Structures are given as structure tokens and as C-alpha cells.
Amino acid sequence: MSSPTAISSTQDSNTRNPTAGAPRSRRLSLPSLETLAAWLLAVIWIFPLLYAFWAAFHPSEFMVRFDLFAPLTLDNFVNAWSQAPFGRYYLNTFALVTGVVLAQFVVCTLAAFAFARFPIPGKNLLFMLVLIQLFVFPEVLIVENYRIASELGLINTITGIGLPYVASAFGIFLLRQTFKTIPRELEDAARIEGCSWLEILWKVYVPLAKPTYLAYGLVSISHHWNNFLWPLVVTNSVESRPLTVGLGVFSAPETGVNWATVSAATLLSIAPLLVAFLLFQRQFVQSFLRAGIR
Amino acid sequence: MALTAHHKMQMYGALLLLPAAVLLAAFAYLPTITTVIQSLFLPGFRGAPSEFVGLENYRFLFDDAKFWKVARNNLIYALGTIPASIALALGMALFVNGKLPGRGLVRMAYFTPTILPMIAAANIWMFFYAPQIGLFNKLLGALGFSGVNWLGDPSVALGSVIVMSVWKEAGFFMIFYLAALQGIPPELKEASDLEGTSRWSFFWRVTFPLLMPTTLFVLINALINAVRVVDHLFILTKGGPNNATKLLLYYVYENAFSFFDRTTAATITVVILLVLAVVATLKFTILDRRTHYQ
DSSP states (O other): OOOHHHHHHHHHHHHTOTTOSSOHHHHHHHHHHHHHHHHHHHHHHHHHHHHHHHHHHSOGGGTTOOOTTOOOOSHHHHHHHHHSOHHHHHHHHHHHHHHHHHHHHHHHHHHHHHHHHOOOTTHHHHHHHHHGGGTSOTTTTHHHHHHHHHHTTOTTSHHHHHGGGTSOHHHHHHHHHHHHTSOHHHHHHHHHTTOOHHHHIIIIIHHHTHHHHHHHHHHHHHHHHHOOHHHHHHOOSTTTOOHHHHHHHHHOGGGOOOHHHHHHHHHHHHHHHHHHHHHTHHHHHHHHHHHHOO | OHHHHHHHHHHHHHHHHHHHHHHHIIIIIHHHHHHHHHTTEEOOGGGOOOEEOTTHHHHHHHTOHHHHHHHHHHHHHHHHHHHHHHHHHHHHHHHHHSOOTTHHHHHHHHHGGGGSOHHHHHHHHHHHHOTTTOHHHHHHHHTTOOOOOTTTSHHHHHHHHHHHHHHHHHHHHHHHHHHHHHTSOHHHHHHHHHTTOOHHHHIIIIIHHHTHHHHHHHHHHHHHHHHHOOHHHHHHTTTOSTTTTOOHHHHHHHHHHTSOOHHHHHHHHHHHHHHHHHHHHHHHHTGGGTSOOO
16 A cells, blocks of 8 residues: 555556457457446445535435536535534534543553563463454443443443543554564663663654554544444433434434435534545555554 | 562563553453343342343343344345445455556545444435435436335345445445555566466456455454444434344344343343354454464
């Protein structure tokens, strides 16, 4: 993924290789057919989102009437904003995502450092235990996690939404892998200069793992911005609901809210992440890749 | 002297692990254990102690036709979403890996659904599926066909949910295939061109086998998602009509928070945990033979 353009350009020249066995006519017609298929699929894939934009920016009578000169309007957004406390939902999601990512960075860094560099008895077994959490997510255990959250007094709090995700096996795993690649010589040099363990972690390991933090951070932000089931279970009022749950409550079909308004509300809740993605596409895709390929 | 230094390191390492260990215990291990325990007991009435019933709750669950209906739905859902989204992801990756005008745009179109919350995606697809004013039925009507009740007809609803999930997932898997494709040395293609191998047989004899690790990785992620992601059901169908689209985790939610039957919810959760254990075993035995943790 590091240099997609460079690699594909060499492949382009390969397909034009005159020694290729395919007959000339096929070579001329196939690429265009392929291009057509690729574009058709792309149009189908982006269409739902474009349609949501169409519905959100036009009066509701134009929901299924595609008139190029249909009047544009922001009324749907105004309606959505006034009919549900989206401002508060934004604030909640923002607090949730910031809190979770920061807490994950701290907790996972410490644990990853321990796994990477410290002689803990039974380390491999402990690490396998941590990896179990890659499969047993907080949302699968909603019944018991709800009970535990309520015993800790965390029901209907933003902490309650985020806390089960803070010790992320995924983050510990990623950071441990990165820390293990950092040469010990750097650590030794820092120790000779009189650095304590925490200083070594902070001054040597953390700066060198920046790309991993970026990748993990972006993946985690997207995940928690979009998370729904556990936040739905653990919250019960406007004060703590994140955007996804607010949107879910607002747009449930039985509430009978106007569809153009629902489109506007949907776009409102995805806008920050969508804009961030469009601006930093490359970083997003690379982060998902980095985080995925283990 | 060396021994005490070693002990100190051990202590330090254990301290670094402590925050993660406490959180993992509270929100992963403990709830897993109590879920299993809860599935073996029947709650007592009016504060009476709960009664150990062994596997009685499981027998009760397995005698329930509704449970089997939900389990079957989940199986169909997995079989419907996984092969389709993997095949599409591979196709998309091949498209945007080759020469293609507007590659960046096409890749963006494929990937964008990935960063939307499932709730937002479901809202958008609701505009397509709605019986009277939905876009699909308007289109069918314009072509002279009678409308389909996409989410209200028990024989169609699960298919509609599957189509939406494929749309949401394929682009995510694409990036892993794309990265893998770019790791295939161009010499292979050059050699096969010299020998006059057709593109079709090059794909099946060279590319596809080389992508096998990626396919396994994607497959495992898809399997996990088929069990863990049920957010869209809250908007699209709420598991209906007549349980036609109810998936296991949604059924857990319903039992726990609508019927307040936590025993049944815990019993179904254990079934889900067993499925996830199988997936985890698959990952740690098949997939990780190729990768190295140490």
C-alpha cells in the first residue's frame, strides 16, 4: 500500500507488452469493458450516499422526483437540529471518542511495553489471554457487562460507554509488535544517560511508535464514532447518548419523522468523520490496513 | 544482586500490566464467566436464591423453535454476506489495482460505505426499501412492475438485510486485497505474458493462490462481523417480520432488555461465545501458521 501508483504503472506497461499472447482485438476491447464495469460498480456503491445528499438538500416532495432544477434547501437540517438535541449528541460523541482514545493510548502503551520488554512469568500465556478479547467483545457480553456497569454506577454515563473498550487487546497487540522492533541499543543509550523506565518509554518508545499510534487512533476513532449496540444499552437519556444512538432514536421508523429530515440528521451525524475521511483518505486507508494486517 | 534486579523488573512489568489486567478482568473475563454461570441457574422468585439446573436452560433453548429460526437466519446471513462481499472485494481490488481512468475516485467510492456507522447506512437503505415511497418500488413501478415489500415480506426481508451488509463491508475487505495484490512481484506477470498465459488462468493459477492468506484473514473478519454486528436491524426490521431477520446477538438484546429474561439471554450468549471460540481457533491454527508473533 506504500506506493500504489508506482506499482500499478509498471503493471500498466506489462499489459501493453506486445509479446502478450492475447489477440489484438481482445486486448483493445477488454480494458474498456473492465473500466466500464469498474465505474458502474463505483456508481452503484456511492449512489446510496449521493441519494442521501439529494434527499437532505431538497424539499421532501423531491425525494423520488429527480429534477435537476429542484430548489435547494437547508430546511431539513434546521428541522433535524431543532427536533432533536444533536448539539448535545455531538458533544457526547466527541467526549466519548477523545476519552476512549486517550485512555486506550495510556493503558495499552503500558501493557504493550510490559509485554515487549519485561520478564514477566507466564508472559506468553498472559498474552494469549489478552488476545481472547479480540473475539470476546464488550457488545457480545451486553447482559453481564450491563450488570457490572450498573454495579459500578456507570449506567447512563459516557465513562460507562467507553470503559469496557479501554483495555483493547488490539491496541496492546499493535503497540507490542511495534515496540519489539525498536532496537535495544536506543534503550541502553537512554539508560546510560540516567533515564528511568517511564522516561525511556516516553522518550524512546512512544516517539518511534508514532505511526502505530496514528493508525490505531484513526481506527479507534472511527470505531467509537460509529459504535451503537453497547452505547444503546448503557445509556438512557440525552445527557449521555452519543450521535449513533441519538440518530437511532430519532429516525426509528415508528416515530414518523419526515424522511428528508431523517436524511439531514443522518448526514449531520456522519459529516465530521466523512469530511475527515475525504481529507485524509490515504491515512485512513493505510491505518485500517496497518491495523488489520497483523 | 542480579536476582533482585530481575525481581524488580518483574515487579515493574506486572505494575505496567495492572491497569489493562483490571479492565480486561472486569469487562471481558469476569462477564464471560458469570454469563456461563448464569446460563446454568434459574433465578429464584421474590429474592429466593437461584437454583442450579445444570444444562436445563440449554435444553429449553434447543427445544425452542424460535431459537433455531434465529440460528438459521444467522447462518443464512453469514452464507449470504461472506462469499458475496469477499468476491466483490477481490473484484474491486483487481479493478483499482490495474490501469483505470479515475482510479482514485473509484477506490473512494468503494471504500466510503466502510466509514459510515451501520445506523446511518441502515437509514439510507431505508429510503430504498420502504414500501410506498421507497426508491426501489418507485423504480419498479415506473417499469410497470408491482412493488416488493422489501423489509415486510418474510421471504425477502433477510435478503434485503444481506444486500445492505454486503454494500457496507465489501470496500473494507477490498483494501486488504489491494495491499496483497501490490505485494505480488510484477515479474510473475511478465513471465506469464511471455508464455502467453491468458489473464483468466493467470488469475486462477497465480494471483488467487497467492492471495490465499488474505482471503483467510478477510474470511475470519467477515465471520466475526456476521456474529457481532446487528446495529442495522434496529432500524431496518427490528428482527421482523415474524422473526425472519432476527440474528443471534439481536435475540440476546431482545431477551435481556425487552423481555427481561436474562437467563435465556445468557444461554444464547454462551452459544455465540462458542461460535466465536471456533472462529478464534480457526484463526490461531490456520492463519497464524504463516505469521510470527515472537
